[in-house]
Amino acid sequence: MIKQPKIGRMLIWAVAGLAFILNALITRRAIDDGGFVASVSALIATVVLLVPIIAAIWRDLRQARMRMHELVVVAVFASAVLGDFVTSACIALFMLLSIIIEMRTASGAKASLEALARLSPGQARRRRVDGKEEEVDVGDLQVGDTVIVRPGENILADGKIARGRSSVDEANITGESLPVDKAEDDQVFAGTLNLTGAFDMTVERAGEDTTIGRVRELILKAEASRLPFVRLIDEYFKYYTPLVLVIAATVLFFTRTEPDSIDRVVALLVVCCPITIILATPAAIVAALAAAARLGVYIKDVNDIESMARTDAFVFDKTGTLTTGILEVARLAPMTDVESTELLRAAAIAEHGSNHPVALAIQKLAVKVNLKIRAPRELHEEPGRGVHASTEDGNLHVGNLAWMQENGLAREAFEKIDEAEASGMSLLFVSRDKRPLGWIGISDQPRTDAAGSISELKSSGCRLIAMVSGDRQQVVDNVAGVVGLQDCQGECTPSDKVTYIDDIKDQGYRVAFVGDGVNDGPALASSHIGIAMGAAGSDVAIESATIALMNNELDRLPFLLRLARQLRAVIMQNFSVGGLLIVGGVTLSAMGILSPILAAVIQVAGALCVAMNSARLIRQGEELETAQ
Numbered sequence: 001m002i003k004q005p006k007i008g009r010m011l012i013w014a015v016a017g018l019a020f021i022l023n024a025l026i027t028r029r030a031i032d033d034g035g036f037v038a039s040v041s042a043l044i045a046t047v048v049l050l051v052p053i054i055a056a057i058w059r060d061l062r063q064a065r066m067r068m069h070e071l072v073v074v075a076v077f078a079s080a081v082l083g084d085f086v087t088s089a090c091i092a093l094f095m096l097l098s099i100i101i102e103m104r105t106a107s108g109a110k111a112s113l114e115a116l117a118r119l120s121p122g123q124a125r126r127r128r129v130d131g132k133e134e135e136v137d138v139g140d141l142q143v144g145d146t147v148i149v150r151p152g153e154n155i156l157a158d159g160k161i162a163r164g165r166s167s168v169d170e171a172n173i174t175g176e177s178l179p180v181d182k183a184e185d186d187q188v189f190a191g192t193l194n195l196t197g198a199f200d201m202t203v204e205r206a207g208e209d210t211t212i213g214r215v216r217e218l219i220l221k222a223e224a225s226r227l228p229f230v231r232l233i234d235e236y237f238k239y240y241t242p243l244v245l246v247i248a249a250t251v252l253f254f255t256r257t258e259p260d261s262i263d264r265v266v267a268l269l270v271v272c273c274p275i276t277i278i279l280a281t282p283a284a285i286v287a288a289l290a291a292a293a294r295l296g297v298y299i300k301d302v303n304d305i306e307s308m309a310r311t312d313a314f315v316f317d318k319t320g321t322l323t324t325g326i327l328e329v330a331r332l333a334p335m336t337d338v339e340s341t342e343l344l345r346a347a348a349i350a351e352h353g354s355n356h357p358v359a360l361a362i363q364k365l366a367v368k369v370n371l372k373i374r375a376p377r378e379l380h381e382e383p384g385r386g387v388h389a390s391t392e393d394g395n396l397h398v399g400n401l402a403w404m405q406e407n408g409l410a411r412e413a414f415e416k417i418d419e420a421e422a423s424g425m426s427l428l429f430v431s432r433d434k435r436p437l438g439w440i441g442i443s444d445q446p447r448t449d450a451a452g453s454i455s456e457l458k459s460s461g462c463r464l465i466a467m468v469s470g471d472r473q474q475v476v477d478n479v480a481g482v483v484g485l486q487d488c489q490g491e492c493t494p495s496d497k498v499t500y501i502d503d504i505k506d507q508g509y510r511v512a513f514v515g516d517g518v519n520d521g522p523a524l525a526s527s528h529i530g531i532a533m534g535a536a537g538s539d540v541a542i543e544s545a546t547i548a549l550m551n552n553e554l555d556r557l558p559f560l561l562r563l564a565r566q567l568r569a570v571i572m573q574n575f576s577v578g579g580l581l582i583v584g585g586v587t588l589s590a591m592g593i594l595s596p597i598l599a600a601v602i603q604v605a606g607a608l609c610v611a612m613n614s615a616r617l618i619r620q621g622e623e624l625e626t627a628q
Contacts, residue, residue: 007103013052014096020045021089028086042085049092050076056099071244075269079596082262087596091270094600098275101607124156125149127200141206149188150198157190157206164199168192173211174296174551191215211550215298244272251590264592270599271585276606280574283614288567291620296550297560304546307528308564312462313509314557315501317523318469318476319357319426320516321533322483323444325552327361330425331441341371343438347430348373350389350398354381358428358442384470384493394433400470402491404429409436424478426471449554450483456558464509468492468500468523497523514557531557559621570617574610581606 024041031037050073057070072095079088125133127146138156141147146162149155155168167179170192179195182188188201191212207213248265255261285302292299299305316322334343348366351359352375366373376389376396386399388407397409409431425441457465466487469476473490480488489500497513501523505511513520513527516534524530524545532545534552549556585602588594594602 007100010052010096010100010103013048014093014100017045017049017089017093017096020048021086021093024086024089039083039085042089043080045089046076046080046085046092049089049096053092053096053099071241071269071273074245075266075596078262078266078269087263087266090597091266091600094597094604095270095273095275098273098603098607101279101604101611139207141203143203143206145203145206146200147203148198148200149194151194151196153194155188155190155192155194155201157201157203158210159188159201159204161186161188162200162202164197166197166199167195169195173215215293215550240274244269247272247586255590255592258592260592263596264589266596267589267594267599268586270596271589271594271602272582273603274578274582275603276578276581276610277575279607279610279614280578281571283611284567284570284574284617287614287617288563288620291563291618292560295556295559295621295624296553297556298548298550300546300548304529305564305567307510308512308547308560309568311510311512311529311561311564313464313504313511314457314462314466315497315504315511315513315523315527316465316467316485317497317513317515317520318467318471318479319444320552321514322450322467322479322554323446325357325444325516325534327357327426327442327444329361329365329440330443331422332438333441334438335436338437341369343430343440344369345371345373346393346396346432346437347398347428347440349376349391349393350379350387350396350430352376352389353379354387358426361442362428362440397431397434398428400472400491401427401429404431409434424475426475446479446482447552447554453554453557454484456555457561460558460561462561464504466500466504468497494520494522498526501526531560553624555624559624563617563620566620567617570613573613577606577609577613 020041024038024045027041028035028038053072057073072091076088076092079085079091123135124138124141125148126136126141127148128134133148141157147157147159149166151166161182161184163184165181165183168182168188169179170189173189173192182199189212190205190210205211205213208217248268251268252261252265255264258264285305288305289299289302319325319327329344332340332343334340344362344366347362348371351362352373354360363373374392376391378390379387380389381387382399382403386397386403386407389396389398397404397407409429422439422441425443428440428442430437430440454465464487465485466489467476467480467483467485468489470492471490476488476490480486489496492500497520501511501513505528510529511527512529512531513523514531514533515524516532520532524532529547530545531547531549533549533554547560581602585594585599589599
């Protein structure tokens with residue numbers, strides 16, 4: 001956590017030093033023969049201002065970091081040895097201000113991220129078995145506990161509403177600005193705000209296992225990671241101070257006969273302190289992470305941002321990604337000698353306990369018509385293809401046509417389906433003991449923002465945008481036509497998706513795969529960038545993806561691409577500013593044009609320039625917030 005008082009203490013040192021500098025300047029002008037008093041005042045100012053700088057150097061040494069503040073100390077001591085205490089004090093003051101700007105920039109950008117750590121309250125109201133309430137620490141909550149949440153309180157664990165209803169502000173997790181209505185059995189997340197009603201919730205995850213806990217972990221890992229070229233700069237930075245000292249000695253040797261020789265060296269040492277270089281990357285990265293987190297986008301490693309900036313191909317899963325994922329049973333087509341309820345019951349038994357959207361749609365209808373479903377004795381699932389269940393009533397197979405054919409179950413009754421009757425629907429075939437029971441049609445709708453988001457990606461220069469799905473080719477083609485895709489492949493297994501991604505990678509594309517985390521793990525892992533949508537509450541999605549979108553808004557993808565490219569541009573701009581200041585400053589210092597005090601002023605100006613340039617990233621995506 002950032003300790004703001006540390007910056008406050010530095011400001012106190014800076015103000016105290018400034019007071020002594022002003023006293024020295026006033027004394028020198030207002031009092032005859034006041035030079036001695038002015039020098040003493042300036043010397044005190046120098047000592048006062050060096051204290052926090054030396055303390056910063058000591059902290060860096062203990063943490064094995066090199067920030068080059070030692071160059072400032074050398075410059076200050078050089079001026080002080082020559083008796084120019086006012087100059088030494090001014091150098092120390094301006095360099096301390098640069099350090100404060102560096103710290104304040106980092107802390108300001110991190111504030112929105114670290115606020116996540118303070119979202120969950122310390123005390124919870126747990127309902128005991130006898131119905132009475134008791135106050136307990138959040139850390140003492142266990143899975144299965146019943147917790148009472150009242151209006152205006154932060155929710156303190158992940159779980160489901162057991163009794164009551166309310167509206168919940170989930171902006172801290174998903175980035176959605178509009179409240180979400182919640183009723184019994186709906187999922188709620190720690191760190192979100194209960195707005196209107198009181199409810200009891202059953203704890204499913206507590207502490208660091210919650211979604212907000214995982215998000216904090218993602219942010220900490222992202223902040224700790226570094227871009228490859230930054231690691232390269234760090235590798236060569238150990239030679240920087242010796243190189244600067246050699247240059248300073250060279251300037252001193254060739255200008256030794258000049259009266260301002262020492263001033264030139266002091267100015268050179270000051271201008272070579274690479275505060276702008278040090279600030280260039282972390283300030284921009286933290287600002288970008290804050291902008292992404294505000295919209296419910298969480299990035300595991302900043303290297304993924306750099307890779308995202310070079311992405312020129314997006315591959316989408318269909319169900320739950322380009323479509324709503326809210327599946328419904330649109331058609332029950334039993335064989336002539338089979339009842340619709342028998343077909344539905346067989347499918348519901350085979351899909352019992354699965355969280356796949358198709359399984360949930362079947363289970364929902366079974367509950368709606370009051371079918372009694374017993375769990376199968378044995379269950380074997382082939383992701384994206386089908387499921388085999390051993391039950392008291394026989395062996396059930398439920399899956400797509402290709403899987404049925406491979407298992408010798410695609411009788412003529414399955415293969416002669418009226419395409420007009422099944423148009424636009426995903427088909428699920430059901431058999432018991434190799435006897436066809438019929439097929440079930442599942443319907444889904446494309447997301448309303450899918451076409452617009454894909455159009456934006458095309459406008460951003462993406463050379464390939466494709467869709468791969470385990471669904472029938474006809475259904476995949478229908479969805480592709482609605483959302484504006486030409487390249488689409490249906491009837492894909494998880495391994496087929498990986499093969500497709502590997503093929504386009506071999507063609508030179510930088511590939512981002514976008515899925516909902518259900519059966520998408522291999523594809524997410526095989527792509528350069530794996531993006532999981534709707535990852536809130538999904539451990540699998542958060543673990544398998546490199547970037548997690550906590551909501552289902554597809555417009556986050558063009559935003560993410562813009563943010564990544566803007567971040568890369570800002571970092572390059574920051575390094576350019578820092579490099580130009582150092583090279584130009586060294587040249588002007590060696591020529592005697594740049595005074596030590598002006599060199600220190602330039603450092604402050606450079607730090608401010610980099611800080612403000614990086615801060616622009618925080619405002620990225622504001623138009624998406626206002627559009628919600």
